[in-house]
Amino acid sequence: MIAIEGVSKRFDAARDRRHLALNDVTLSVAEGEFVSILGPSGCGKSTLLYIVGGFVEPTAGRVLVKDVPVRGPGPDRGPVFQEFALFPWKTVLGNVMYGLQQGGVPRAEALARSRELLTMVRLSAYENFYPKELSGGMKQRVAIARTLAYRPNILLMDEPFGALDAHTRTGLQNDLLHIWDKDRKTVLFVTHSVEEAVFLSDRVVMMSSAPGRIKQIFDIDLPRPRSRAELLLDRRFQDYVVEIEKMFDDTAQQAPA
Amino acid sequence: MNAVRQWSERLIGAVPIIGLLALWQAIAMSGLAPPALLPTPGVVFARFFQQLGSPAFLDHAAVTLYRLFAGFMIAVVMGVTLGIAAVGSRAFAAIVTPVVRVLAPVPKIALYPALTLTLGYDDASKIALVIADAMFPILLATYQGASAVEPKLAWSARAAGVSPVRTLFTVVLPAAMPSVLTGARIGLIISCIVVFLAEMITSTDGLGHLLMRAARNFQTVDMFVPLIAISMLGLMLNALFNLVRRRLLRGFPEEK
Ligand SMILES: Nc1ncnc2c1ncn2[C@@H]1O[C@H](COP(=O)(O)OP(=O)(O)OP(=O)(O)O)[C@@H](O)[C@H]1O
Ligand SMILES: [Mg+2]
Numbered sequence: 001m002i003a004i005e006g007v008s009k010r011f012d013a014a015r016d017r018r019h020l021a022l023n024d025v026t027l028s029v030a031e032g033e034f035v036s037i038l039g040p041s042g043c044g045k046s047t048l049l050y051i052v053g054g055f056v057e058p059t060a061g062r063v064l065v066k067d068v069p070v071r072g073p074g075p076d077r078g079p080v081f082q083e084f085a086l087f088p089w090k091t092v093l094g095n096v097m098y099g100l101q102q103g104g105v106p107r108a109e110a111l112a113r114s115r116e117l118l119t120m121v122r123l124s125a126y127e128n129f130y131p132k133e134l135s136g137g138m139k140q141r142v143a144i145a146r147t148l149a150y151r152p153n154i155l156l157m158d159e160p161f162g163a164l165d166a167h168t169r170t171g172l173q174n175d176l177l178h179i180w181d182k183d184r185k186t187v188l189f190v191t192h193s194v195e196e197a198v199f200l201s202d203r204v205v206m207m208s209s210a211p212g213r214i215k216q217i218f219d220i221d222l223p224r225p226r227s228r229a230e231l232l233l234d235r236r237f238q239d240y241v242v243e244i245e246k247m248f249d250d251t252a253q254q255a256p257a
Numbered sequence: 258m259n260a261v262r263q264w265s266e267r268l269i270g271a272v273p274i275i276g277l278l279a280l281w282q283a284i285a286m287s288g289l290a291p292p293a294l295l296p297t298p299g300v301v302f303a304r305f306f307q308q309l310g311s312p313a314f315l316d317h318a319a320v321t322l323y324r325l326f327a328g329f330m331i332a333v334v335m336g337v338t339l340g341i342a343a344v345g346s347r348a349f350a351a352i353v354t355p356v357v358r359v360l361a362p363v364p365k366i367a368l369y370p371a372l373t374l375t376l377g378y379d380d381a382s383k384i385a386l387v388i389a390d391a392m393f394p395i396l397l398a399t400y401q402g403a404s405a406v407e408p409k410l411a412w413s414a415r416a417a418g419v420s421p422v423r424t425l426f427t428v429v430l431p432a433a434m435p436s437v438l439t440g441a442r443i444g445l446i447i448s449c450i451v452v453f454l455a456e457m458i459t460s461t462d463g464l465g466h467l468l469m470r471a472a473r474n475f476q477t478v479d480m481f482v483p484l485i486a487i488s489m490l491g492l493m494l495n496a497l498f499n500l501v502r503r504r505l506l507r508g509f510p511e512e513k
Binding site for chain 1: 410412413417
């Protein structure tokens with residue numbers, strides 16, 4: 001589904017400040033697979049996601065989606081940004097409907113589809129609110145609904161739950177898995193949390209920094225559908241978390257300060 | 258509670274204006290300037306309200322309002338379009354930027370004689386002058402504001418399949434609206450000033466013309482009336498502007 005082939009990215013901020021953010025990253029993601037990317041801050045996780053999204057061009061290498069090289073953004077890949085990036089001048093409903101209306105979907109259908117999504121993320125009561133009137137977790141759910149609205153096959157999620165408190169975060173993780181179980185989209189999910197990565201993913205990709213490279217890939221062999229309460233008691237889940245966390249610590253220590 | 262606060266804020270806002278009028282009154286009564294040259298505010302306002310009943314005076318005010326409004330609206334459309342286009346296309350920005358740098362500091366009023374020769378003494382030359390003066394602050398504010406828009410807003414639209422040009426007008430422009438409106442407000446004030454100046458230089462109608470006619474005939478009271486009128490017009494347009502602004506900026510965090 002997604003083939004990342006030898007992707008490197010160098011930022012030339014100034015002649016003396018060249019920075020190799022990504023070095024020869026190769027990764028393929030199968031259709032319907034949920035893959036998380038873990039790594040120390042600044043190792044190029046966001047940059048990699050932006051390249052797959054077609055927002056940023058790689059310095060070398062290429063990304064294929066369904067065997068077609070990525071040349072720019074497209075509705076087959078839906079990004080959810082860490083900063084929400086909601087349109088402040090539009091209501092919750094307006095945000096979710098925007099892509100559909102621009103895409104020429106008739107108003108009645110766009111409205112019905114958007115309301116359905118808002119029900120799914122439990123925000124129907126807030127459809128006329130503006131983003132500034134919502135809490136962080138609610139904004140994040142609007143952002144997810146806005147992206148799901150145009151039905152991308154691939155979701156590119158950049159630390160979507162990073163800025164949230166632990167309780168809201170686990171709630172949204174459950175919501176996300178629930179939504180994902182319905183139609184099994186392909187997901188690339190960036191996170192800082194090992195537990196979150198193990199809980200959600202089929203595979204966890206560990207990156208190391210300066211330059212950003214893939215260090216190791218872990219297969220997470222846990223049954224689905226997953227429930228948080230059960231997994232926390234599951235020995236295999238605990239082992240994965242401990243093993244990956246240890247690797248994460250080593251990686252972070254190797255990273256130059 | 259809120260209404261009380263609003264009213265008290267408005268009352269406080271009236272204090273400096275009352276102060277200004279009191280100063281005027283004091284100077285007029287002090288004898289520093291002969292009453293024939295500087296009438297008291299009471300006399301001027303009495304004449305102003307009397308003129309509000311005169312169809313001829315209202316016609317002059319309407320002509321000024323038309324020129325001001327037409328010029329301002331065209332300046333908004335041109336300034337916003339050019340500013341957004343410059344953000345959207347590097348090639349276009351490369352053409353527009355030097356032109357703006359050269360033209361913006363030119364005193365447009367100096368072009369007015371040329372404008373009257375080409376466009377005549379009627380509305381067109383005055384509207385053109387208003388456009389020339391009001392457009393630059395709007396263009397610059399639009400360009401600055403649109404350049405500073407968070408790229409992820411535009412990315413979100415592009416990812417939904419929206420074309421770059423549509424994204425520019427449906428996402429980048431609304432996101433830059435606070436800045437665009439700041440530019441437009443400056444443009445509106447400039448429009449009030451410039452239309453009046455143009456009418457003072459050459460005109461057969463409008464508030465500026467009334468002022469010059471009164472000055473030539475030493476009718477000092479009538480000289481001040483058009484000033485009050487343009488100030489009132491500005492106040493009204495500003496109130497209208499705030500209404501539109503509040504609507505357009507609903508949802509922006511910095512708006513109450
Ligand atoms: N536009 C840019 N110009 C210059 N350097 C950049 C730019 N964007 C990212 N970088 C650099 O590339 C590196 C990777 O950045 P990136 O945002 O991808 O990291 P990240 O892994 O997402 O970090 P975090 O976990 O903190 O979000 C960083 O060292 C950063 O300084
Ligand atoms: Mg990041």
